Amino acid sequence: MGIGEPTLPPLEALDAENEMTEYVPSTVIISLDVLLRELKRKLLKDEASTLVLTGPRGCGKTTLAKKICQDKEVKDIFKKSIFFVRVSKRPNLSVIVRKLYQQIEHKGSQILELQEDTIALKWLQIFLKETGQHPSLLVLDDVWPGSEPILDKFDNFKTSDYKILVTSRSEFPTFGSPYYLQSINDEGTMTLSHHSRANSFESLDDEDLVRVSPATSFRAMDDDPTACFCDFSTSYLEDRISHVSEDANLMTHFHDSSASTAGDTSSSVSKDVGTKLPLGNPVKSTQTYKQQKLGLKKEVKKTNRVDDLEQNSLPSSLGGAEDKNDPEAKRWKAENVSDQTSSDYGGRIVKEPMFGMHTISAANIMDDGYSWRKYGQKEQTGYPNLRSYYRCTFQGCPMKKRVDQTSHDSKVVTTTYNGTTHDHGSSSNNMYMPVLELPFQNIEQPTTETQSPYIKGSERFPGL
DNA sequence: CGAGTTTGACCTGCGC
DNA sequence: GCGCAGGTCAAACTCG
Ligand SMILES: [Zn+2]
Numbered sequence: 001m002g003i004g005e006p007t008l009p010p011l012e013a014l015d016a017e018n019e020m021t022e023y024v025p026s027t028v029i030i031s032l033d034v035l036l037r038e039l040k041r042k043l044l045k046d047e048a049s050t051l052v053l054t055g056p057r058g059c060g061k062t063t064l065a066k067k068i069c070q071d072k073e074v075k076d077i078f079k080k081s082i083f084f085v086r087v088s089k090r091p092n093l094s095v096i097v098r099k100l101y102q103q104i105e106h107k108g109s110q111i112l113e114l115q116e117d118t119i120a121l122k123w124l125q126i127f128l129k130e131t132g133q134h135p136s137l138l139v140l141d142d143v144w145p146g147s148e149p150i151l152d153k154f155d156n157f158k159t160s161d162y163k164i165l166v167t168s169r170s171e172f173p174t175f176g177s178p179y180y181l182q183s184i185n186d187e188g189t190m191t192l193s194h195h196s197r198a199n200s201f202e203s204l205d206d207e208d209l210v211r212v213s214p215a216t217s218f219r220a221m222d223d224d225p226t227a228c229f230c231d232f233s234t235s236y237l238e239d240r241i242s243h244v245s246e247d248a249n250l251m252t253h254f255h256d257s258s259a260s261t262a263g264d265t266s267s268s269v270s271k272d273v274g275t276k277l278p279l280g281n282p283v284k285s286t287q288t289y290k291q292q293k294l295g296l297k298k299e300v301k302k303t304n305r306v307d308d309l310e311q312n313s314l315p316s317s318l319g320g321a322e323d324k325n326d327p328e329a330k331r332w333k334a335e336n337v338s339d340q341t342s343s344d345y346g347g348r349i350v351k352e353p354m355f356g357m358h359t360i361s362a363a364n365i366m367d368d369g370y371s372w373r374k375y376g377q378k379e380q381t382g383y384p385n386l387r388s389y390y391r392c393t394f395q396g397c398p399m400k401k402r403v404d405q406t407s408h409d410s411k412v413v414t415t416t417y418n419g420t421t422h423d424h425g426s427s428s429n430n431m432y433m434p435v436l437e438l439p440f441q442n443i444e445q446p447t448t449e450t451q452s453p454y455i456k457g458s459e460r461f462p463g464l
Numbered sequence: 465c466g467a468g469t470t471t472g473a474c475c476t477g478c479g480c
Numbered sequence: 481g482c483g484c485a486g487g488t489c490a491a492a493c494t495c496g
Contacts, residue, residue: 373467375487376471376486377471378486389487393467
């Protein structure tokens, strides 16, 4: 799949000096470029997808990393999919993710508030997945000891096309190959040595000194003057981010296997009980009485995916043929279900992790690869919105979503997913994707703002 | 005929 | 306790 998918050029091409001559002529010839070239070589050629650029304060780690981002060869390979984010001493995952998204965002667009790490994690995964469909470079600048969990998240979520360059005063041996950068010397040059491999600097002679443009194009992040990112055009990313992954697991693996907060997002957790259940129990979560009943009804026809829960949770007296007019039957529905679900019958307790996205599509309801059944619709009092309720049609799947459609623009809908997991694959091969998504979280009211700056165009992408 | 949608009734939590 | 609002149910209906 892929739209204008860039492909990595042959590695040999990276050595082609004639490519380097395309730089804007400059009188600045510094041995920094030797380091740049070496680091680039390692970054682009080596199998390792992660590099840790280590050195003392002021040695130019960040400068070098930025130059990497600006390097023409690098840009040719990674196109616009180059990201730079400062992690800092006390990293906040939400802030980091927000900064990443800002780099694909139009100027002046809203700043995403991803207050919960769990939500941020989801969007980080989306970000890495979407941007990582093509060769991508991410610089994690100024990483401090103790940030290993964050590095691990990047490491876990990144695609094989991702290269991650970490700059830090410390080593992260479990994360990537360390490269040591030493202090600036009198000539304003630095030396780079790498730790674990044979040093190839010896092979570099004066001919390896390359011309670089002295012009830099970094700009400060709005909220963090110390954090910069490459000032590249964002069109590519906007295109790439514009359709959601086809990977059915996109919804499935949003949780961080090691994050303690993941358990809190389990859809099966009662707010009052607070017991953590592994995310691997999705069937129990929003299993409504209806679903249970359907489960009993349909399992003879469909693949028997319904597990013991269905039978075990239904009182044998009902025998799967409960009297729907019996108030007691309904009461049982509510009570029984409320013990283990996030959504009491008719109630509005929503304990599911929820995350929403603005989408724009030619059809009101986007096909996200799953099959949904509408089970309700409400007009929103006080809002011109029409809200529709859907649940995944896959037997026992706990996922639900609600779709708020603004009356003034039927093409802009807010989809809020309720639940964390589809514990099954995508059901659709002919998948149409939302043109664009904008993450936000815990939507309690319909989001009434007009199109996000993220949203562009209304074309849809056929499944490729 | 099965799958999905529509739609009014219903349930529940919450605020007053 | 009452009413409102969010969410769900389920019979009737539509569609392929
Ligand atoms: Zn599902």
